[in-house]
Every structure is written in C-alpha cells, then in structure tokens.
Amino acid sequence: MFTPKGKFGWYELMTSDPKAAGKFYSDVVGWTAKEMPSPDGSTYTTFNIGDVGIAGMLTIPGHTAWIGYIAVDDVDAHIEKIVEAGGKLWKPATDIPKMLRFAVMSDPQGAAIIVFTPDPAMPSPKRPESPTPGTIGWHELYTTDVEAGYSFYNKFFGWTKITDMDMGSMGIYRLFDEGDHKEMGDGGMMTKAPHIPVSCWNFYFNVDSIKAAVERVTAGGGKVLNGPMQVPGGGWIINAQDPQGAMFSLVSNKE
DSSP states (O other): OOOOTTSEEEEEEEESOHHHHHHHHHHHHOOEEEEEEOTTSOEEEEEEETTEEEEEEEEOTTOOEEEEEEEOSOHHHHHHHHHHTTOEEEEEEEEETTTEEEEEEEOTTSOEEEEEEEOTTSOOOOOOOTTSTTSEEEEEEEESOHHHHHHHHHHHHOOEEEEEEEOGGGOEEEEEEOSSOOSSOSEEEEEOOTTSOSOEEEEEEEOSOHHHHHHHHHHTTOEEEEEEEEOTTSOEEEEEEOTTSOEEEEEESOO
C-alpha cells in the first residue's frame, strides 16, 4: 500500500455492524469483504477489488463514519505541528508492525483525518486506477472555513488550489490537487451545510452506473440524500447514507 506523501492512501469505515455494512458495500460498490485478525485479537475487514485492498472497516459501537488516511513522512512530527496549528489529537501515534504508524487527528475546523507513515515492509500491490469501479473517485471536505481549511492542507500536505467554482447561495467550491495534476484535481472543499453537524470528509466511490447503484443502495436499506445529478466534467453523483448511518457518495461516468 505504498502512498506518496501528502495523498490519501486508505479509507476506513467505523461502524456498529460490520457484517451488515460489509454486505451493503459489497452489493453497492462491488467490493469483496475479507476478514483479517488484528494483533489485539479483534477482527479487521478489508474491502477489496480482486486481491487488492481499497478500504477497511472496524467495529466501533455507537459510531458510524468514514475516515481517510493521509500519508506523511513522519507521523510524530506532523502530530506536533498539527496540534500547534489548532488541530486535535484523538488517538496517539500507534504502530501496527510491518504495516504502518498512525495517529487519529482532526484539522483545526474539526474534520477527522488519520496521518500515517507506511512501514517499509508493508505490502504495496498495484491498485486499479480511477474510474475503475470500486476505486475512490473524489474527496470532498465540508468545513466551517474554506480558506482556513485549504491553508491547513496546503501547509501540511502540499495540496494546491486548481480553481474556485461559484455555487451561488452555497458559496465557493474549491478544487484541489494532491500532486498528480489531474485536470479536475483530486477533490473539493466547501462550506458545510447547516444540517451537517461537524466538519467532515466525504468520499466518492466509483460505480458502473449511477442509476443502477441507486437501486442497489435503496434495496440494501440505504438512503439517497442528494441526486442523482450531473457535475462539471460530465460525471454523475449521489450523496447517500448506509443503513448504519455513515455518509458516503458514489460517482460514475455513466448515468
């Protein structure tokens, strides 16, 4: 799982019901869920495309949300700098032998992130590239302050601004690039809507067809919160909620 520093490299679902969530996302996104024993005796589930891990899942009673891992060259140094900048440390730096060192944090506006440094012994199979179904197609930050949020990720992870899109009453939507210089970038940042209680990240998973995926979401007990709608660049998206309450989104080049 080699990830260049400054980029999202892993995605994790914290859920109250891993069995049900595993079936839901396998049906909706097309992943294969594989249970793996953890060093502490618990079970960790990976979501795979073929034999390649794309995301993971763990059980946290009473809490359901997706969180993203951002690669850095020194976890401990980033902890100190992020806290000095107004971020918070929620789980101290922890080692998973032969895999990674990580810490659970939040940015100064409150959006949760995990910073991690891969262990040189960590497996690094080649992943399919977006827009292959099951890969991650977009990263979206809902924040209380777009300018401050962008400044944070620019300073600590090297992200750069592509452009600002005027969304009228919804404010500015800032496209950002993690360093791979895609035309539309790797994600966007916007002021969170009033119904979103805290700043957070939302991740878009690529699917074969939005219309077909909507049917799978509702059949599996999830809710479509917004869409389907077409976005700049020609893609189609929905924002949704899984049966346990975690927010996620889907994107496809095909309606």
